Amino acid sequence: MHEMALAEGILGIVEDAARAQGFGRVSEVRLEIGVLAGVEIDALDFCLDVVLKGSVAEGARIEMLIVPGQGWCMQCGETVPITARFDACPKCGGVQVQATGGTEMRVKDLLVE
Amino acid sequence: MCTTCGCGQGETTIEGHAHDHPHGHAHPHDHEHEHSHADGTVHTHMHGHEHEHYHNPDPAHAHDGLHAEGEVHYHAHQGDLHYGLGPAHSHAPGLTQQRMVQIEQDILGKNNTYAAANRRRFAEHGQFAVNLVSSPGSGKTTLLVKSIEMLKDRAQVAVIEGDQQTSNDADRIRATGAPAIQVNTGKGCHLDAHMIGHAIERLDLPDDSLLMIENVGNLVCPAGFDLGEAHKVVILSVTEGEDKPLKYPDMFHAADLMLLNKIDLLPYLDFDVEQCIAHARRVNPRLQVMQVSATSGAGLAAWLDWLLAGLDGARAARAANVDLLKRRVAELEAQLAARA
Numbered sequence: 001m002h003e004m005a006l007a008e009g010i011l012g013i014v015e016d017a018a019r020a021q022g023f024g025r026v027s028e029v030r031l032e033i034g035v036l037a038g039v040e041i042d043a044l045d046f047c048l049d050v051v052l053k054g055s056v057a058e059g060a061r062i063e064m065l066i067v068p069g070q071g072w073c074m075q076c077g078e079t080v081p082i083t084a085r086f087d088a089c090p091k092c093g094g095v096q097v098q099a100t101g102g103t104e105m106r107v108k109d110l111l112v113e
Numbered sequence: 114m115c116t117t118c119g120c121g122q123g124e125t126t127i128e129g130h131a132h133d134h135p136h137g138h139a140h141p142h143d144h145e146h147e148h149s150h151a152d153g154t155v156h157t158h159m160h161g162h163e164h165e166h167y168h169n170p171d172p173a174h175a176h177d178g179l180h181a182e183g184e185v186h187y188h189a190h191q192g193d194l195h196y197g198l199g200p201a202h203s204h205a206p207g208l209t210q211q212r213m214v215q216i217e218q219d220i221l222g223k224n225n226t227y228a229a230a231n232r233r234r235f236a237e238h239g240q241f242a243v244n245l246v247s248s249p250g251s252g253k254t255t256l257l258v259k260s261i262e263m264l265k266d267r268a269q270v271a272v273i274e275g276d277q278q279t280s281n282d283a284d285r286i287r288a289t290g291a292p293a294i295q296v297n298t299g300k301g302c303h304l305d306a307h308m309i310g311h312a313i314e315r316l317d318l319p320d321d322s323l324l325m326i327e328n329v330g331n332l333v334c335p336a337g338f339d340l341g342e343a344h345k346v347v348i349l350s351v352t353e354g355e356d357k358p359l360k361y362p363d364m365f366h367a368a369d370l371m372l373l374n375k376i377d378l379l380p381y382l383d384f385d386v387e388q389c390i391a392h393a394r395r396v397n398p399r400l401q402v403m404q405v406s407a408t409s410g411a412g413l414a415a416w417l418d419w420l421l422a423g424l425d426g427a428r429a430a431r432a433a434n435v436d437l438l439k440r441r442v443a444e445l446e447a448q449l450a451a452r453a
Binding site: 002005006009010012013017021023027031038084085086095096098099104105106107108109110111112113 | 211212213214215216217218219220221222223224301302303305333334336337338358359362363366392395396398
């Protein structure tokens with residue numbers, strides 16, 4: 001996906017928070033990235049390194065919490081683990097599985113000074 | 114620059130919009146303040162952009178609903194933040210204490226906020242907006258031209274064309290007589306809701322009309338960016354592989370309708386239509402599929418009916434809303450008359 005745009009989105013969220021809450025340094029940024037969100041983790045890490053330069057979060061530790069994929073299998077009527085949007089249900093082998101978890105891309109929290 | 118797809122931001126231009134600075138701000142805001150942020154670095158550009166659109170105190174700005182009214186303006190120049198001007202009014206070195214700040218915000222939240230504003234605007238004006246996505250070369254523009262020609266007497270159509278460079282596609286659309294505006298994303302790999310907001314301002318879209326947004330040819334990035342459209346329509350041509358829905362699942366998952374284009378070429382190709390549709394439905398069980406050929410005209414009637422049905426729905430919703438408002442005005446007038 002477009003990791004540069006995502007990195008810029010993260011910077012925007014961090015800077016908005018810095019303005020609103022008046023902190024001057026961010027030492028850690030924790031992100032929640034779902035495995036179904038289509039984000040290339042290494043690329044995002046690289047882009048963040050570039051984008052955060054010169055900002056309150058320059059040099060901040062980036063921690064990515066990877067959220068596992070979950071889907072609702074219509075045939076089994078229950079939530080099952082999946083690793084891709086088109087995964088078959090691990091129980092019944094059916095493909096009527098709707099992704100319900102692991103699609104998120106969020107800034108969870110910041111460690112600030 | 115994005116390491117995955119080579120995209121980057123900072124060179125967006127909206128056609129007909131003169132601006133001679135190198136970064137992606139293509140909108141004539143009435144800024145009251147002055148700033149100098151033209152050094153062209155990624156960071157500085159990014160920040161200038163944010164600042165301009167999120168802290169614009171001008172209530173006349175089309176996106177003004179997104180700005181906090183009366184917000185104190187203490188934005189950064191050259192990428193630095195001026196904390197002395199912030200709410201804390203102080204930043205004493207050596208006295209800092211680490212603390213955790215809960216954020217819990219969607220990374221694409223800003224885009225989604227702009228998209229919601231676009232969607233509201235479309236609803237208010239009875240406009241039906243579709244976002245056409247595909248890989249390059251699927252025949253999107255030819256399909257658009259053909260559709261516009263066939264809809265000529267049945268609907269007003271306007272087009273936003275997204276491409277990295279050139280206004281060739283917008284020129285092709287304008288040749289049909291339909292208004293079109295080109296958005297060049299520069300190095301960007303997708304249109305975002307903010308660009309669309311500016312483009313619709315310039316397009317001067319009439320009420321009760323159809324807006325076709327032709328996204329940048331790319332089966333990856335546009336999937337994640339809501340533009341405020343009613344539907345994403347993914348176009349796949351039979352000269353591509355039937356496993357594309359499995360290779361690019363996000364896009365097929367995000368779409369509501371798939372147009373399988375260039376079916377006039379099927380006799381010359383080894384393309385399994387049924388398998389392709391099965392792959393697409395595996396990624397997205399709700400996906401509607403139509404088989405079309407922009408060249409021969411096959412299947413286009415169903416596609417045009419789908420568009421017109423959507424447009425009718427948008428018009429009806431607007432009309433119902435207008436009726437509701439009229440009734441409320443009448444009620445309030447009656448109340449006023451009773452008290453006067």
